[in-house]
Amino acid sequence: MxxxxxxxxxxxxxxxxxxxxxxxxxxxxxxxxxxxxxxxxxxxxxxxxxxxxxxxxxxxxxxxxxxxxxxxxxxxxxxxxxxxxxxxxxxxxxxxxxxxxxxxxxxxxxxxxxxxxxxxxDIAADLGGSGHERRLPAAALRPYLQPTSLAPLHGIVKETADRIQADAGHPRDAVGKARAIYEWIVANATRNPAVAGCGTGDVSYTLTSGNLSGKCADLNGLFTALARAVGVPARDVYGVRVEDSARGFKSLGKSGDITKAQHCRAQFHAEGLGWVPVDPADVAKVMLEEQPGGLPKDAPKVRAAKALLFGAWEGNWMAYNTxxxxxxxxxxxxxxxxxxxxxxxxxxxxxxxxxxxxxxxxxxxxxx
Incomplete structure (x- = not known):
């Protein structure tokens, strides 16, 4: 052994x-x-x-x-x-x-x-405040800046991350960089219901497939990789939904039998704020599943989900690990x-x- x-x-x-x-x-x-x-x-x-x-x-x-x-x-x-x-x-x-x-x-x-x-x-970061979370040493954040087997940080990943930052005017702080990536994914990616499970999380494939789509491990994994590629510590958080949403989103919760309710969320780290919750994949899920036939990006419910899921999570989900x-x-x-x-x-x-x-x-x- x-x-x-x-x-x-x-x-x-x-x-x-x-x-x-x-x-x-x-x-x-x-x-x-x-x-x-x-x-x-x-x-x-x-x-x-x-x-x-x-x-x-x-x-x-x-x-x-x-x-x-x-x-x-x-x-x-x-x-x-x-x-x-x-x-x-x-x-x-x-x-x-x-x-x-x-x-x-x-x-x-x-x-x-x-x-x-x-x-x-429920948690929500005070994105407009200066923050009071204790500062983590560089060594503690270093693992969240590294490539993984599913998320390399060179080639098309780095090129895409740099292009997103340039289009956003090169924000200097972690929140600005992360927001630019979040906005880009919400604007350009879609949820693909044909993908098995939560997806493979293969970031290079997602970016080179010619079809920027997938499920939560793909889209939130993409957020994490793009953030790391521009120096923002980030991590995927793997878990499962455990209750229906109390926020009025029929597609963002599950109670009782949760055998197929696995869901990956994401976080990025910002000085003073600590680990900030995000979930662009669930914005795509609201667009596709909240009502029959889907919703356009400018629908009130989609806009509400987009605003909520940059900086907040509802407490109806259980984390396994990062x-x-x-x-x-x-x-x-x-x-x-x-x-x-x-x-x-x-x-x-x-x-x-x-x-x-x-x-x-x-x-x-x-x-x-």
Missing amino acids: PLQRRHFIALSTLAASAGSFRGALAASAPSEDSLKGWRQYEITTKVQVSEKTPRARVWIPVPVKHLENYQHTLDLSFNAPGAKKVELVAQPGSDVRMVMVEWADASAAQTVEITSRIATR AADVRLPGSERVEGFLMYPQGETANGRLDSLDPANFSYTIASRKLA
Whole structure:
């Protein structure tokens, strides 16, 4: 197991068929008093390996321990009858955490249920203010200025980013640079309903395909890459919608069965403001899905979404992680991002975008 030791930290390893990872959360758990006014949800992920073989393994993303000013994970428990091992693992240098479950008996029940309890809240940056967030050292922001396998920062990415800034009059501050990129994506990109899942997040392909379209991992991934290419720290945040929108957007929420409600958001960092939320992909989603036949860019609801989603997020979504190029422990596989359960049996890889045949379900229940 040298690969696992080198790339992962085992936060908790349990041989029991059921238990809690609460001990791995205790150090950062907020008090109940500090959560007044926050929403709380219970998220249940159930996996049943439909293709039973003598060897099976699944990796299930779990909510980030803490996302600044937006989310806390309060509890994390599991039930995995017949499992050989259940392990909560983290990838050093990132905030990605996953539960890895292994089975070694084809006759055993190859099922696992993971229950997470989280707290979220609406957030909005004061873009007109000077800000009072503490300044992060350059070393802390450096990872958010690097290329990834899906988002190179040279060639067409850099050329496009520079052209956007030139057309915007070369803004000097992070907010101005990010706003120029956001406005450009909203004006030029569209949501493509034919794309599987949330898209591949392949930024070079998005820019060279001749069709600037995709889903959230594509369009918000494009925002992140273009921002990094002009020196603005930025990151994708992978997660899932957990409740209907209270802002009147029918297309921007999901409650109950959220098995196919995965969604990637994005953030950029600005001095004094900290991590600023954005979501140009959801503006494109409102244009396409808010009403039958779609909406034009100048429709009041689209304009409202555009204004809201540069600087604010609604708290009806749960974050998993901000990681890129995630290696799955015990496997040679590297995922560009981790937003879906992953699995493999003795016969090979399971399709994470086909929950019915994988099979898995995800459900959300509001607690407060």
